[in-house]
Amino acid sequence: MIRLENLSKIYGSRENPIVALHDVNLTIQTGEFIALYGRSGSGKSTLLNLLSGIDRPTSGKIFVHAAEVTAMDENRLTLYRRDTIGFVFQFFNLLPTLTVLENVLLPGQLNKHSASKLRERGLHLLAQLGIADRHQAWPDQLSGGQQQRVAIARALINDPQLLLADEPTGNLDSETGLHILEILKSLSANHDKTILLATHSLDAAQFTDRVFQVKDGALVAQTNKAGK
Amino acid sequence: MLRLLRLFNLRHLRRKRLETLLCLLGIALGVAVMVGIDLANQNALRSFRRTVDAVTGRATHQILGGPAGIPDSLAATIISGSEVQATPLLEYVASARFHATIQDTATKMILHLLAIDPLTDADFRDYSIAANATARSGSTAMSTGLRFLLQPGAALVDEDFAAAHHLKIDDTLKVLIGARWREIYIAGLIPKQTLSQSGLDNLALVDITTGQEIFGRVGYVDRIDVIASETAARTLAAQLPASLHLEAPARRSQRVNDMLRSFRLNLMALSFLAVFVGMFLIYNTMMFAVMQRRKQIGILRCLGVTPRQIILNTLLEAFGLGVIGSLLGLGLGVVLADYVTRTVTTTISDLYVFLKVSSVTLNSGILTKFFLIGLLTTLLASAVPIIEASKVPAAVAVRRSALEFRAQKFAPRFAFAGICFLVIAIVLALNSIQGGEVFGGFFFGLAAALAVALGAIFLTPLLTLVLVRFTGVIMNKLAGMIGVLAARNIQTALSRTAVAIAALMLSLSMVLGMGLMIASFRGSLNDWVKSVLQADIYLQPTDAATAKWEALFPPEFIQFLEQQPEIDAIDLYGATAFTYRGQPIYLIAISAVVVKDRLDFIFTQGNDQENWQHLIAGEVFLSDGFARRFHKAVGDTVVLSTLHGPRVFRTAAIFVDYSFEQGQVMMDHRTYTENWGASRITNIGVFLKPQIDFRRYAVDLRRALAGRFAVQVIPNRDLRERVFKVFDQSFAITQVMQILAGVVAFIGIISAVMSLLVERTRELGILRAVGMGFGQLHQMVLIESGLMGALAACIAVPAGTALALVMIYVINLHTFNWTINFQINFGAYVQIWWMALAAALLAAIYPMSRLKKISIAAAIREE
Structure with missing residues (x-):
């Protein structure tokens, strides 16, 4: 279970504050597929960044499976990101110096998992995502959709409980984007992954179990699958 | 704008x-x-030229004799018989000590002694007029002037020098001439205004008779200074006997210039x-x-x-x-x-x-x-x-990737250019070796070294790509994905990394090249020292102030040595600065009979015993440097100017030598004396009887000489150590280059690593986002930096070795006339490896400290 308590993030100076998130409270159950829907600059990405520990809140607390993320030091945060979180970015963020398979294996290797088992798992994930045949290719030799699938495989390599996807279809054509959303949905439904999807597309948000609208740094509305 | x-x-x-x-x-x-x-x-x-100019004064020409100088009688005939103004002169730079503190080394002074004829010298040098004028004005000064002219041992001393050492009129100074301390006393002071105009300092003027006495040159003068028009000078030159010659004073500076060329x-x-x-x-x-x-x-x-x-x-x-x-x-x-x-x-x-x-x-x-x-x-x-x-x-x-793509595409073309430079280097080196001309050879050699450096620089991008691919595999095994990432980063940022690696490689190559050359030189020198320095004890005058090879042993010292019962044999060694075809060389006189069975000269050819027999019979040995410089072989003749005019000497043998880069003509004392007068003894090798302990005898000899002769008694091992001390001293300047190379390496790498980190901020953010800890990031930066250092060292090994070969077989051989045998020195190779790794790892410290400042959120947002 994930719990956000009175979470706020303010950038800028005291004289000229820019409120990115204001007093956000949210509880997410394990295995849920949640959408954070809102315009660009509304605070969705900030919320994902705080949740993943790559940014720190100005105030408030974050609990992920009883662990308080906001109380972790830098080392514990690194391990938390490595073991508990999988991150999928809008611009894929694959490392151009590594091959497809090496990109996928990287978080696992940072964890010093057994090399052979890791490789097996990496290839299995790539096969599940339909790009096993490109495992030796370089990122710039792949299409956008393929790169995003590699990014998803990388996010899953350490078998994290929580998958954060920041506009994963924002840089893809609609057909490819649809395919990526189906993959995420399947991960949630079949593999019990908790997924938070940040998107500005209502169509994308419709794929999830619950949709939270984010506006000016606050969660202003919630709809469920039935649109209620 | x-x-x-x-x-x-x-x-x-x-x-x-x-x-x-x-x-x-x-x-x-x-x-x-x-x-x-x-x-x-x-x-x-500069100081040497200033001194020469100041001593020369208004002289337009100088008459010079052979190594012994010009006999008094001949000088008097020339001065009185010619229609030009002329004055005799002796010159000596000596260590001086104030009488009261003779043992106190802290009061050591250097004095430029000029022995002049006060009556004729005033037309030549302003300070001698001033000295006389000072001496002659007033009653006290008048008596000073007379004392200066008449009393033996009287000297006029530079006013500044006297003030600096708290000396006053009538104080006695001891001056070290060769192996003897001689006394002079201060009869008057030379006004400082006069000397500061001339550019001379630490000057002492003595009468020529006093000079001859204390310099041990009774009956001779060093030269005759002349003021003459070109026509009069030509006439004078034509009238001079064969043993004397006339030249412009500038030739003296020029000779030193040539010697130091x-x-x-x-x-x-x-x-x-x-x-x-x-x-x-x-x-x-x-x-x-x-x-x-x-x-x-x-x-x-x-x-x-x-x-x-x-x-x-x-x-x-x-x-x-x-x-x-x-x-x-x-x-x-x-x-x-x-x-x-x-x-x-x-x-x-x-x-x-x-x-x-x-x-x-x-x-x-x-x-x-x-x-x-x-x-x-x-x-x-x-x-x-x-x-x-x-x-x-x-x-x-x-997009930087475009640049990197182009950089990688150009790597083979650069490599081709690099190979072309290496071919040019080989052609230049061969040309230099075959050409043999010193000046041209040097510049061809230098151009060859430059071509080697350029070749290595242009080959660096491709070699970096190849080596990184190879090391990537090793890094994967050693450090996993972090190692792979580090290696790939170098590869993909080739436009920066190759430049940094090339800069470091160049610095390391220079250090290695010089290191190998110096080590090889040291090794060759060591072989030579073992073969020629075999006497038990060596003696040389203590005087360290005067020009090299000018401090001589007085005859009474030789007589003293000959009476020592512990001594088996004495090798009297005389080095005399000389000219051959207008170039500075040295004439060396040795005791051939003594050394022929005691030293192992390294001859280039011929039977040792026969070579020595020829030398004793009046032929000469040439050093390998001389033979190379003047294109001489065994059996060739050399024509040397003697007291009796030019004389032809046959070359009996050529030997390996490291004592004079100008080259030397070696002969027996008998040959020298017949042609140039009494031998000048500058060094002595003493062979002791078998039962004598050389350490104990050295102590006894020092004790026996104390107070009588200022002679350094140097046991064999100490002299060998001194040889290497001087050798190391002469290469001290290369240390500056090594330090600079280290700084270049450091700055090159730190710039490269910093730039790479700045440019890769987004990638670093991604790595942090997917769970890479600071420790792992630091590890990656260290491996990256260390790899760049290692790659530079890898390329520097062949490049530095090639530079050493050019320095040894092209530049040194043709410029310094030293025959050096190339020797692999592992220390030199180890040195560049630790230098490279130390520079690279130190350079990584600052960039690593900047990693904490990277905002992951900001970094991954950037596109």
Whole structure:
């Protein structure tokens, strides 16, 4: 279970504050597929960044499976990101110096998992995502959709409980984007992954179990699958 | 334009203070090295030339004799018989001690003794007029003047010198002439105004009779100074006997110049190398400074700034940096020059001719020259990357991958150019070896070394790609994905990494090349020392102030030695500065009968016993340096000017020698005496009877000589140590180059690693986002930096070895006349590896500390 308590993030100076998130409270159950829907600059990405520990809140607390993320030091945060979180970015963020398979294996290797088992798992994930045949290719030799699938495989390599996807279809054509959303949905439904999807597309948000609208740094509305 | 400069360029410099500082430091160091070595090169001989000019005074010509000088009677005939003004002269630079504190080494002074004829010298030198005038004015002064003229041992001493050492009139000074302390007393002072005008200092004037007495030259003068028109001089020259010759005073400076030519060529080569390193350093730092802004340039292009505006703006910025950096470099260079001048002066004094350590005199010509070189190099260095960046289409300029792709594509073409340079190096080296001319050979050698360096530089990108691919596999095994990432980062950022690796490689190659050359030289010298230094004890006059090989043993000392029952045999060794075909050489007289069975000369050919028999019979040996310099072989003849006119000597053998780079003609004492008068004994080798303990005898001999002769008693092992001490001293200046190479390496790597980290901020953010800890990031940066160091060292191994071969078989052989056998020295190879790794790992510390400042959220947002 994930719990956000009175979470706020303010950038800028005291004289000229820019409120990115204001007093956000949210509880997410394990295995849920949640959408954070809102315009660009509304605070969705900030919320994902705080949740993943790559940014720190100005105030408030974050609990992920009883662990308080906001109380972790830098080392514990690194391990938390490595073991508990999988991150999928809008611009894929694959490392151009590594091959497809090496990109996928990287978080696992940072964890010093057994090399052979890791490789097996990496290839299995790539096969599940339909790009096993490109495992030796370089990122710039792949299409956008393929790169995003590699990014998803990388996010899953350490078998994290929580998958954060920041506009994963924002840089893809609609057909490819649809395919990526189906993959995420399947991960949630079949593999019990908790997924938070940040998107500005209502169509994308419709794929999830619950949709939270984010506006000016606050969660202003919630709809469920039935649109209620 | 200026607005763009202020907004874009200056603001960038202000925000990137460390990078700006590194860039300025790079330019400053480059300029400093060039200025330091060139100023030292110019300054080294300045004091010597000033002294020669001041002593020469108004003389237009000088009459010189052979090694023994000009007999008094002959001098008197010439002076009285000729229609020109002429005056005799003796000259000696001696250590002096105040009588009361003779044992106190702290009061050691150097005195330039000039023995003149007061009656005729006034027309030649202003200070001798002043000395006489001072002496003759007033009643006390009058008596001083008379004492100066009439009393033996009287001297007029430089007023400043006397004041500096608290000496007063009537004080007695001891001066060390050869192996004997002689006394002079201060009869009067030479006014300092006169001397400061002449440029001379530490001067003492004595009457010529006193000079002959204390210099041990009774019956001879060194030379006759002459004031004559060209026509009168020609007439005079025609009338001189065969043993004498007339020459312009400038020839004396020229002779020293000739003698030091190879040494100065070496300094010039170092200066040239410094220019090369300096330019590379400036290029390296400026390139990083400009390349860092490639992205901003792309954005400016997108916003409508023209390529011309970008070029001019950045060149304007480079101009500013060049001016500041070059000015800083001039300041640093002057500081460096002080150290280098001291080193150079000490080396010249040890090896060639006594020079006083002089302070650095600033030369506006040199300063302007290197200021302009620094500025132009900065402009050129920034022009290359900025023109390239401005040519890239706007959209592409933002993406660095395009540049890296091009860099990798160009690597094979660069490699081809590198191979061409290596071929050129081989052709130049062969040409130099076959040409044999010293001057041309040196420059061909230097060009060959430059071609080797350029070849290695141009091969670096391709070798980096190949080696990184190979090391990537090893790194994967050793450090997993972190190692792979580090290796790939070097590969994919080739446009930066190759330049940094090339800069480091060049520095390391120079260090290795010099290290191998010095080690090989040391090894060859060691073999030679073992073969020729075999006497139990060596003796030489204590006098260290005078010109090399001018301090002589008096005959009574030889007689003293011959009476010692412990001594089995004595090798009397006499070195005399001489000229052959107008070039400085040395005539060496030895006791052939004594040494033929005791020393193992390394002859190039022939039977040892037969060679010695020929020498004893009146033929000569030539050193290998002489033979090479003047193209002589065994059986050839050399014509030497003797007391009896030119005489032909047959070459009995050629031997390996490391004592005189100018080359030497060696003969038996009998041959020398027949042709040049009494032998001048400069060193003595003592062979003891078998049962005598040389250590104990050395102590006894020192005790027996104390108070009678100022002679250094040096046991064999000590002399060998001294030989290597002098050897090490003469290569001390190369340490400066090694330190500079280390600095270049450090700056090159730190710039590269910093730039790579700045450019890869997003990638680093991704790595942090996917769970890479700081420890792992640090590990990656360390491996990356260490790998760059290791790659540079890998390439430096063959490049440095090739440079050493060029230095040994081309430059040293033809410029210094030293035959060096190349020897592999593992220490030199180990040294560059630790230098490379230390520089690379140290350079990683600062960039690693900056990693914590990276905001992951900001980094991964960037696109």
